[in-house]
Amino acid sequence: MTGLAAVVVAHDSAEALPACLAALKVEGVPALVVDNASRDASVAIAEAAGARVLRNARNEGYGRANNRGVRASAAGHVLIVNPDVILQPGAAAALAAAARAWPDAGLFAPRIVEPDGRFFYQPRSLLAPYLTNPGGRRDLPKGDACAPFLSGACLMVERALFLALGGFDEEIFLFYEDDDLCRRVADAGRALVHVHAAVALHGRGRSSAPEPGRVFRTRWHQAWSRAYVSRKYGLPDPSPSTMLVNLPKAALAALALRRAGVERYGGSAAGALAALRGRRALDREGLA
Known part of the structure; x- marks a missing residue:
């Protein structure tokens, strides 16, 4: 080769x-x-x-x-x-x-x-x-x-x-x-x-065309993957702090009817919660 x-x-x-x-x-x-x-x-x-x-x-x-x-x-x-x-x-x-x-x-x-x-x-x-x-x-x-x-x-x-x-x-x-x-x-x-x-x-961010729910999905995987690699190498699990920071922001965004904020902060909180519960990213994507 x-x-x-x-x-x-x-x-x-x-x-x-x-x-x-x-x-x-x-x-x-x-x-x-x-x-x-x-x-x-x-x-x-x-x-x-x-x-x-x-x-x-x-x-x-x-x-x-x-x-x-x-x-x-x-x-x-x-x-x-x-x-x-x-x-x-x-x-x-x-x-x-x-x-x-x-x-x-x-x-x-x-x-x-x-x-x-x-x-x-x-x-x-x-x-x-x-x-x-x-x-x-x-x-x-x-x-x-x-x-x-x-x-x-x-x-x-x-x-x-x-x-x-x-x-x-x-x-x-x-x-x-x-x-x-x-x-x-x-x-x-x-x-x-x-x-x-x-x-x-x-081009940063131009790899894929926009699609509905992309922000939520992206933030979910960012939070989940950070927790996964942290645990893999014996580092502190960031999931609790990720939820603590993002859940109130998601709630405020929902009250203000700001969909973009709900997707952004809600996605991060949901990914962190999934990691805490032991859910696999592949399960979410139907790949397991």
Whole structure:
């Protein structure tokens, strides 16, 4: 197995996919699109762009779909790319050069630039066992650097290592699966490397088209997944405090007839309650 291939998980991603896949093509990186039961033209767009497509009969979630794509790939390294990420010229070559320079590292990620022009860099992670930064001081790297966390929006990993570590944790439907993977890579003694010369534009929030109930569902999974990974690594369960903060806000939003507030705060409280009750995220999504 040689070379680099991209895995792109799509779910109603027709708006974002063309630019993502076109950029990969320019970079000479073949794309494998795993479609999570899109209801739009995502599959047709991916096929028209020359990507290999694997179809899931239902939305399997971010981690499970990526795992399927990585298993189906034959490349030595895989580039996990969100549909709303656009690689800039030379990004793939810079990531490959970093892998050659630091063969003992585990994960590599480009410099991710947000829609407003800001450079995304998370200076700490809930799960980081090293390079801890309790105060959250945000000193942006000016070159290649080891990091406590790399965003799952775009990262490169040796396929064999990814599979040996079990890929993304499939108990997680959405959120914190990248934190969890970063933790396991670090626990395996492999560094997480920010590659400054590789640049990727991130559309943030444009991976999927809007849908009713999306905010509630998103906040539910954020709260549930944070509780799940906290317990997994012996950290205090944040669920009680999440409920304490969000339940009153949801109640006030309901009294004020603010639907957006009810969805936002109610979703967080419901996810935390589900975690406290031992409910699985997969049960909620009908995947158990």
